[in-house]
Amino acid sequence: MDKKKIARVAAFRYKILAIIFLVLAGGLVLLPKYQKQEGIKSETLLSHANSTERYISTDQIANKIINQDPSFILIDVRNEDSFSNYSIPNAINIPLKKIFDEESLAYLNQNQFDVVFFSNDNFYADQAWVLCDRLGFKNLRVLNGGLNKWFSTIINPKMPNEDMPDEEFELYSTRKAASMFFGVVYSDQVTTEDSNVKPEAPKQVITVQKKKKKVAEGGC
């Protein structure tokens, strides 16, 4: 009895298989389509945005520049006029509008250097950071406080009051030294070789070409 039943079903086995097959193929047609999101998920973006590591302080940057640390590139996201007016030495100008240009992506989408965005304050730099992070670019940082803070801390550091702790004085002296490196002249220091204090011409930042995702190779 059972055997007969099995045999009866088995006679239809190819038809059953064909139907399963068609249902699966038809399922693809019928499934609701949705727009795929490019880049990282929103949750990942949020956790990146909350991470404290995404900011880098002006002191750290000044220190890196003075030590000629080659591991980072500075990206000025303000417009060209402001950039030509003043910028941090060795910075590269990529205005926010042009951030997705082919040549800009070569700087942004690479794994070799840290990318540090800055603008006058955090605002545009943060926008640039979000845009790039969403696309999954790596090693992105924002200069905390932007150029305003750069001026108030590095270029024109405030002399601490006498009742402040020693650390403040130490910080002040390093900042002062840094500002001299960046070309600020103090009256008590103007004695010898002025020309040495001048900032060097911005050195060429060697960028890596955008490493394309490795394209899989062919068959035969």
Place this chain on the structure above:
Amino acid sequence: MGPLIPNGIIPIEWDSIIAIFIGIVFGFVLESSGFSSSRKLAGVFYGYDFAVLKVFFTAAAVSVIGLYYMDYLGYLDINQLYVHPTYLWGAIIGGVIMGVGFVSGGFCPGTSLCAVAIGKLDAWIYVGGIMIGVFLFSELYSFFEPIYNGYFLGNITLIDSFGWNPYWVIFIFSIIAIVAFAVSDMVRKKVKKVFY
């Protein structure tokens, strides 16, 4: 998200090891399906055995459905897969030549490797022939080059060429495959049996 090696989820060093394992399974399935027998393969052209057609179309349909489901569920990015480039006349002329070779020799390169492994001497000769063919092509490369490099249409898919919806293409392809299976079974009943 896949593909795993191009996205660096599996280190590239595994590439060759994975290649061997995939090859083993590939060879095992081909041989077990009877693709090491040239007479079974040639049967598809004379109507006494449609194993090639069945295996080939089932494999293509299963893989394309599976890949699109994986793409839909987000395990795989279908745009990152290697798409065989389309050189219009290269594909046609090459295909025509291969078709004649197929009927004459009774193997295609993959199946001939299986037959080599189980000691079919005709397959050894066939593989030797393929090497001679490659050698001839390379020596006469300047003659073949216009076809080889010409009429390049890019790494396009049917979706790019005709603007079809891929899901409908797959659905229609599956129907064609099933109709082909049914027809092949009917043809086989009519054709005189050949024992091999």
Place this chain on the structure above:
Amino acid sequence: MSSKNKKNSHVYWNPYYGGFLLGIIIIFTFYLTGRGLGASGAMKSSVVTIVDKVAPTHAENNAYYSKFISKEDSPMNTWLVFEALGVLIGAFISGGLNGRIKWRVQHSPKISSNRRLVFALLGGILFGLGAQIARGCTSGAALSGMAVLSSGGFLTMLAIFGSAYATAYFFRKNWI
């Protein structure tokens, strides 16, 4: 034991079952490596290696060989060569399990084995030539191409089967 093997040695898998597994392998291959299967690539690499060994200057001057020759790496060190090695191993295992391993020439009883070998050689030459022009064989271009709906893959598949059916009549003596 041996009689049992003899009886079963021509029983193969159900073609749908084999096709299903083959489809799964293709999915798996694409999922892992982003590329399809292939077979003739390994033979091309072998030819390039042989020519490079025998006549290095000739290989360098030839526009086709020189594409695959690099100073640091042997042309044999490619994905497809390893895959082809795997195919040999896998087929050997399967053939061994089913008792199909034997030195022999398989041919229709109506033709001599020499005739079979001549046509095999001819077919191989044509297939090798065609596979280079079309940049892939049935597994590389047609099967893996069709899995991603490549236009070239479908075109190659149609051309192969179309011309095979068209010329099958002239080769019928060899097979039936």
